[in-house]
Amino acid sequence: MTEEAIWNLKKDNIESLLSKGERADGRKPDEYREFKIELGKYHHAEGSAFVTLGKTKIAAGVKMSVEKPYPDSPDNGNISVNAEMSPIASPSFESGPPREEAVELARVVDRGIREAKIVDVDKLCITPGEEVWTVFVDLRVLDYDGNLFDACTLAAIAALVNTKIPKYEDGKIIDGEYTGSLPLNGFSTMSTFVKIGNHIVVDPSLDEDKVMSARISVSVNEKGQLCAMQKGGIGTFTAEEIDSIITDRVFKAAKPLQKVIKDLPSK
Amino acid sequence: MTEEAIWNLKKDNIESLLSKGERADGRKPDEYREFKIELGKYHHAEGSAFVTLGKTKIAAGVKMSVEKPYPDSPDNGNISVNAEMSPIASPSFESGPPREEAVELARVVDRGIREAKIVDVDKLCITPGEEVWTVFVDLRVLDYDGNLFDACTLAAIAALVNTKIPKYEDGKIIDGEYTGSLPLNGFSTMSTFVKIGNHIVVDPSLDEDKVMSARISVSVNEKGQLCAMQKGGIGTFTAEEIDSIITDRVFKAAKPLQKVIKDLPSK
Amino acid sequence: MTEEAIWNLKKDNIESLLSKGERADGRKPDEYREFKIELGKYHHAEGSAFVTLGKTKIAAGVKMSVEKPYPDSPDNGNISVNAEMSPIASPSFESGPPREEAVELARVVDRGIREAKIVDVDKLCITPGEEVWTVFVDLRVLDYDGNLFDACTLAAIAALVNTKIPKYEDGKIIDGEYTGSLPLNGFSTMSTFVKIGNHIVVDPSLDEDKVMSARISVSVNEKGQLCAMQKGGIGTFTAEEIDSIITDRVFKAAKPLQKVIKDLPSK
């Protein structure tokens, strides 16, 4: 049997389960898998987190660097999110420069953080027009068991919560000394739903990710507002499906994530 | 029939016509196809032109940017020409970084402008040794129906004629405000001749471009001086052929181009 | 016969000779081939050398450039070694960005110079924290007849000995004028041994390079100290083999190289 044929069989199986309201791993449609967040594992990072969601594993690290501000925002720091989908995480990932999947992943996670205005970039100015902090968030996908968007967002937010600002004197960062924690305003979580046949479920497992026709990731902040969205996949959503996800299901599904993020100990 | 075989047939056909002093599209050897220049189509460009020559279509845009001058010319602005031969224009063009054809095209167009000293770079200094204007001319080939050299040169020169200098205050370009037109000295046109069998014609059509053995592009300024040349192709020219083109035919062929360029309305 | 089969035959032949204490070209195990150093061949380089070792040929050139120092060494100049293994030198080399072999070659030669502290980087400061000299050593492999490590190190060191510091006034290098020779402390040579079967010989010829299982390059300074090492190849060395090379054979083998380097006329 070709790989394509195997996936078609898997798809039929997953769909027939979903018709009965069941998922292969026993979850309900709007239920997340177990997840775990470890903070501060990497000592060279100003902040870090190691996240597992199902068997998906993400290492996130934050580095703070002093840079010249952009001319159109001389008083603001900046944030930059990058994601690496190296072959460590999956036999189907390739080494080399980031492909479009990794670029999309990084940019969607970035917008989920940026649009929710989580990092208080106004407070990251050292000398207006001269020196501001840039917050580099780097995500390393280590094991791909489905749903990288939500796992990477969790890891990025947790790493930011864990971040301290280095001491900066006479144009130099003092290695290992810090002046406080990174100023944050609230938080956001991302919840990804996928469509398989005409069923829609949150937090896709690896198999669900592989057989889905369409995907939608919705970022929600701590006030229950929408702050970023991204549809993916070559399938379509009906207007009703979209409304149901965006105005209802996402808020229910995100609850366990929001609870854990809210209670993370800040630095 | 292979593609090669088809081109060989076409070549025979074109040659036999040329032996009778005829071209497939009815032109005389030193006659250009119809061409048209539209100015100022693109509002974000400081100057722009859309040129058609036969069915060849070129979009040219000029952006002005403030840069540090080169150490060996602290009082002069700079000019930079780039050309993109993307697959939009032809099924045989490839996407990706510019290949040697696009690099040659950009550099030959650049020299035709630079050597004729059309842009008065002495007047593009803001603060000597600190800030000067760089004039970026970007050419997008949109439809390839032969003779990119002449069409791109027309488009580049027309876009320069159409260019205004942005207002620059307190280290910032004021978007949408201008302080005058780009200072220019005269103009130049480029005329490309190709050799098919032992016949030589100007302004090659697509078919003539494909079957030619050798190509020569000659840039002539408004005073009737030569200002740049480039031979291409894997064929040869005899000394007599070269002399005939350079000392005679190019000046006749270039007349209609020169007339139109001369009458372009400046900004 | 496949290429692989031919090399296996060659290997058998080389090994059987080595069992009798002989090498294909008549040398003893610890004997170098003839080598020759020509200084100052390239007039645009601040220093240069053309080295032949057997038929291996290396062109080395040094350019001095004024750069901003690294933040953690504001008073020191820098050195940068690059090596190009272009197809000029061998049908098996490929054009394009440097492959791992060329990167390793450059970095090992670099360490042989850097760790021996040959270039007195303390004396290459122009204005502390602002301007220092960077010494660019560029190696072009022109003919590959084995043992690039030792030949490139010879060429790099000889080019450094031949280097003059350009005159630098008012922020500009005065072309063609110099203020003295590059400050150097001693020198080093590199000696490469390869293992074929269970025989070990110095200065591998092309055939020996191709059939060797393991390689070790040892850099030794003028005081008889070790200053850099690199093992290569997919074979192994026993602890005894390593000790014999590092504590004994390398010093004997390096003698002719050291003698010649020592007597090179400085600029």
Place this chain on the structure above:
Amino acid sequence: MAGKGNENVTYVDKSGKRLDGRKVDELRPIKVDVGVLDRADGSAYVEWGHNKAIAAVYGPREVLPKHMANPYKAIMRVYYRMAPFSVPEHKRPAPGRREIEISKVLSEALDAAVLTERFPQSQIEVHIDILDADAGTRITALTAASAALADAGIPMRDLVAGVSVGKAGGRVIADLTKAEEDASDAVDIPMAILPSTKEVVLLQMDGILTKEEWKDAHELAHKAAEKVYNLQKEALRKRYESAEAVEETEEIAETKEEVVE
């Protein structure tokens, strides 16, 4: 999305007019031309406010390298590129991360519409050049691409209509300009819709929005898509008529050539 806009700007005045005089649900002027290029298999040029996009389609054709081919369907390859002069600051020619991401979402949106299963082992290429940019380039690109696919004769379930809705100055509005995207509370929602079935094939959002605002914006999007759809169909109809005329001429020309050979 939220920009650095002056808080005192009134994005929608008391009479319901926006900065450029449009009503909240009104689109900028849109012009769609089909069959504008000679060499491509299909092409279209779209002006949408100040945005200008040209799209060229090739295919279905052979996949290179061959091992990338899919035995069940054609693969869609979309290249969205910005001309260096299309934006206020000169852009480097090499594609940036934004262009790579947009190429991906456009590719998925078009793939949803094209009957790719009819062309296994082949690829369909869409090349789009943005010549002028002013908020809404990806939907301008998509509208051009979809028309160009139709021009190339690629079978589709429906045309893809690109639209953008969002928010500025506290009001939900359609088709934001750059000035509106600079509002401090700006939200931009590019969407693509198959108008016949109202299916959504592209959806992105930047900025903070409530559920209620989403509902208004979503409704606005479907209305706007209908308008874009009609413009696309009109342009294709015109092209179809003129193409028939051209084809007749070409037949005559071909007959002539045969005689010459």
Place this chain on the structure above:
Amino acid sequence: MAGKGNENVTYVDKSGKRLDGRKVDELRPIKVDVGVLDRADGSAYVEWGHNKAIAAVYGPREVLPKHMANPYKAIMRVYYRMAPFSVPEHKRPAPGRREIEISKVLSEALDAAVLTERFPQSQIEVHIDILDADAGTRITALTAASAALADAGIPMRDLVAGVSVGKAGGRVIADLTKAEEDASDAVDIPMAILPSTKEVVLLQMDGILTKEEWKDAHELAHKAAEKVYNLQKEALRKRYESAEAVEETEEIAETKEEVVE
């Protein structure tokens, strides 16, 4: 290697203690976990002092492009990469020259141990990510890679033990930290050894050393390799035991699934 260290630092005190309290021949704490990843054919995670490396192994599998394949043996492809946050200054994601060189020497060291001749025409890939760096990343990487190869069931003549020896403050010591590498007379000698036969498969050296010092360092290296070897074997033993337990569970799970299908 020689760093900018303060000349007044005492790298080894009178009682033979180093800056972090270790003896001259003492290694930093080392933790080896095998089978830490789900998707890779084999994997291992190693913490070595502050160094943290994760390795994933795939193969033997098909070589692409095919003409790179060797008809006599598997080819080893090793990708050593540093996370941007693993070092004091944010590192760009693209591999630098240091990563390229280290990938090459690690590949040769592992190739010496793997029975590559058993898998002609195929390739074995090792991907290593350094998540935290503090002097000794390449030997941490090698130790992880070797355990991951064993975890993937790749036959080897022996495990490869990575060690580092060298010199600081005039004393030959094992397993230098970054602080020790900053000594003005620092010498760093990363090595890899097949412990059963004491064969050396990786050896690099930076810094100035006498013959006599080499002999001491070399001896230290073989002793240290023995310790690393034992940790690797212990981790694999644990993994083997738990893997057996897991396999039983999986068999049960598979049976269940069959029922479902």
Place this chain on the structure above:
Amino acid sequence: MAGKGNENVTYVDKSGKRLDGRKVDELRPIKVDVGVLDRADGSAYVEWGHNKAIAAVYGPREVLPKHMANPYKAIMRVYYRMAPFSVPEHKRPAPGRREIEISKVLSEALDAAVLTERFPQSQIEVHIDILDADAGTRITALTAASAALADAGIPMRDLVAGVSVGKAGGRVIADLTKAEEDASDAVDIPMAILPSTKEVVLLQMDGILTKEEWKDAHELAHKAAEKVYNLQKEALRKRYESAEAVEETEEIAETKEEVVE
């Protein structure tokens, strides 16, 4: 071309002497050595004033990737590269746009001379390294490349002679130096000629020239080409003689080796 030269410089004095003492039609000293490399199929080294170029030729050999091959002729691949130390300011090693353009025009010039139709489906590679540059590197490169092709035994209609003519200080001159190229009215015209038939295979021009000046320059070019041609032929003749001697030696060597095996 026009440089920043001091207007007061006299580029040609009353006695017809140039800055370096040459007459207007005089070339700089040129040295051509053939067969200078061991591994290449053909090679040549040319010194031309301060310019130094080395060329290596491989082929005809297999085209990779195969679909690039031409069923009717060999394809020429020319790689013109400048050593980082060959110019006043350290050059980055990656080829720039100038090197890419020059590689293309050199490739076309050589293709015009080589009997490529004799080697369908194959490629001929020419690699040229500029080790020292002083105005005229491309014609130095071409002269070396052409001699190297002959050394490799590649059949050609004729050798390709590279020459440069132009203008400085109002006078038409041959073979400009960098100092002459810096004249404010400088014109540089690199050319390549098949001397037997006077066919032109490379021609570029930068700077402002009248028709009349062109005629003088063109005439000068053909005279200069004749001189270069003679030097190339002389070098090949020498090589041919010594090669015959070497071949005899090699035959003896091969006989010996057979005995050893």
